[in-house]
Amino acid sequence: MNSLGEPIPHSDHAVSVSLPKWMDVIGYEEKEDRVISQLQLGYPRFVIHPLVQKLFDYCYSQHKTLRESDGNEAYFVFPSKSAAERAKQFVLDNLGKADIFEVQKGLNLFIVITSKDNVHLLKAYWQHSGEIISSRKAEYCLKVLENKIQKVNKLSTSSKEKIKTKISNLTGEDTKNIRLFPSGMAAIFFIHSILQKRNSSKNKLKTVQFGFPYMDTLKIQEKFSGGVHFFHKGDEEDLKALEFLLQEEKIAGLFTEFPTNPLLRSVDLEKLVQLSKQYNFPIVVDDTIATFANANLVEHIDILVTSLTKFFSGVGNTIAGSLVLSGQSQFYDELFNLIASEYEDLLWFEDADVLLTNCQDFEERMKIINKNAETLCDFLTHQDSIERIHYPKFVDVDNYKKFSNKINSGYGGLFSIEFKNPEVSAPLFYDNLEVSKGPSLGTSYTLACPYTLLAHYQELEFVEQCGVSKSLVRVSVGTEEINKLIEVFSDSLNKLKALKFNTN
Numbered sequence: 320m321n322s323l324g325e326p327i328p329h330s331d332h333a334v335s336v337s338l339p340k341w342m343d344v345i346g347y348e349e350k351e352d353r354v355i356s357q358l359q360l361g362y363p364r365f366v367i368h369p370l371v372q373k374l375f376d377y378c379y380s381q382h383k384t385l386r387e388s389d390g391n392e393a394y395f396v397f398p399s400k401s402a403a404e405r406a407k408q409f410v411l412d413n414l415g416k417a418d419i420f421e422v423q424k425g426l427n428l429f430i431v432i433t434s435k436d437n438v439h440l441l442k443a444y445w446q447h448s449g450e451i452i453s454s455r456k457a458e459y460c461l462k463v464l465e466n467k468i469q470k471v472n473k474l475s476t477s478s479k480e481k482i483k484t485k486i487s488n489l490t491g492e493d494t495k496n497i498r499l500f501p502s503g504m505a506a507i508f509f510i511h512s513i514l515q516k517r518n519s520s521k522n523k524l525k526t527v528q529f530g531f532p533y534m535d536t537l538k539i540q541e542k543f544s545g546g547v548h549f550f551h552k553g554d555e556e557d558l559k560a561l562e563f564l565l566q567e568e569k570i571a572g573l574f575t576e577f578p579t580n581p582l583l584r585s586v587d588l589e590k591l592v593q594l595s596k597q598y599n600f601p602i603v604v605d606d607t608i609a610t611f612a613n614a615n616l617v618e619h620i621d622i623l624v625t626s627l628t629k630f631f632s633g634v635g636n637t638i639a640g641s642l643v644l645s646g647q648s649q650f651y652d653e654l655f656n657l658i659a660s661e662y663e664d665l666l667w668f669e670d671a672d673v674l675l676t677n678c679q680d681f682e683e684r685m686k687i688i689n690k691n692a693e694t695l696c697d698f699l700t701h702q703d704s705i706e707r708i709h710y711p712k713f714v715d716v717d718n719y720k721k722f723s724n725k726i727n728s729g730y731g732g733l734f735s736i737e738f739k740n741p742e743v744s745a746p747l748f749y750d751n752l753e754v755s756k757g758p759s760l761g762t763s764y765t766l767a768c769p770y771t772l773l774a775h776y777q778e779l780e781f782v783e784q785c786g787v788s789k790s791l792v793r794v795s796v797g798t799e800e801i802n803k804l805i806e807v808f809s810d811s812l813n814k815l816k817a818l819k820f821n822t823n
């Protein structure tokens with residue numbers, strides 16, 4: 320097991336970081352020095368990577384020499400002029416002030432400077448929008464800025480083309496309808512802004528979030544543009560309420576996950592598609608959890624978004640996202656043209672190189688992961704100390720299966736555990752579980768985290784009201800030998816039994 324703060328995997332460009340004990344996760348959220356000082360890096364949208372911070376500082380130091388500074392400045396660097404402008408606008412919309420400066424012609428680096436008390440706004444923009452500079456891009460830019468290497472005139476796009484071809488083969492959609500992004504969130508953020516641009520009226524339309532989603536997906540709908548109608552259950556009752564809303568109000572579009580993170584619910588997509596035709600709105604589906612290997616979605620919906628950081632990559636050493644516009648969409652021409660005019664390719668070419676290498680075994684890996692996760696969940700669901708396993712096979716299975724009719728498909732690799740006596744059992748189980756423990760999912764090695772604490776620490780009451788337990792342990796199953804995995808989980812459960820025995 321990794322010790323606190325070590326990168327997972329052991330790579331300078333890892334996207335996860337080891338938080339091996341429940342109290343480490345709380346310490347991380349509470350910004351305790353004991354934890355924060357140990358972190359070598361973190362998930363790139365949440366923790367600024369040391370190389371990225373070095374780039375920020377370098378860019379700022381160059382600029383400070385050219386301008387008067389009052390010593391009260393904070394700064395972030397963004398990967399394009401328009402991303403920097405959007406970040407600046409976000410600061411202005413929240414009543415702050417900000418300025419943009421280009422760092423060096425040709426490097427596509429733009430520094431946004433604000434006051435120290437508004438730095439949380441730049442941090443929030445970086446996290447929610449996913450328009451980030453990767454650690455590989457930072458490393459390269461620093462070398463160019465420090466005159467250690469010559470700037471490459473034309474960056475290679477060949478890995479990107481090959482990734483698109485692979486996604487095209489997996490989804491059946493033409494490569495011209497596929498776009499790549501520097502993170503999964505950047506794909507979602509982009510399509511959210513496109514849905515707003517479709518609307519010509521002065522009043523901004525709200526979007527609908529159907530089902531409880533990954534947190535930043537809800538945050539961008541809350542914080543940017545028109546706002547959101549949030550149907551957290553995503554069940555039949557919510558479908559009725561949605562239909563009622565649609566009779567009264569035009570919406571910009573609907574977002575849903577298939578299945579949802581972290582409750583692994585599968586919404587009734589057939590019914591949602593029918594409503595989208597009847598009431599004329601686009602549906603955006605995030606299939607990060609089911610993956611291209613298990614679900615067959617794109618021909619039924621309008622837009623598919625995916626965090627390629629997760630199962631598609633499988634290593635945890637690069638962050639990326641994709642968007643697939645369905646050729647069957649009733650909004651195809653309009654969306655195609657808007658996407659073409661607004662899209663910027665901000666995925667760094669070295670990240671694409673790594674992703675291309677990683678995704679070679681994607682289909683084979685998913686077969687093993689599907690099988691491992693199913694065997695493990697079948698085992699865990701019968702254990703005394705476990706209240707419930709959230710897993711697509713155990714809830715809304717008919718909805719899931721309607722869209723998972725691919726050859727060799729399965730239920731994916733993600734599940735969440737709710738314990739009986741959760742406040743005592745979940746921490747004890749987590750602390751004793753001998754797997755990698757930290758943020759992210761979809762790796763070829765099993766990766767667990769107290770997901771609710773990590774993602775929703777500032778809003779635990781709200782998410783509990785949405786049915787998401789604060790003591791949830793989320794597990795992303797890897798390709799390890801299944802008997803070994805069952806043994807590892809049994810060992811940790813046995814520690815709970817021992818506790819029960821001792822306290823009886």
Ligand SMILES: Cc1ncc(COP(=O)(O)O)c(C=O)c1O
Binds near residue numbers: 628
């Ligand atoms: C379902 C889902 N969609 C999107 C994202 C965002 O992806 P990324 O972290 O690559 O921006 C996540 C991240 O965990 C996720 O779980």
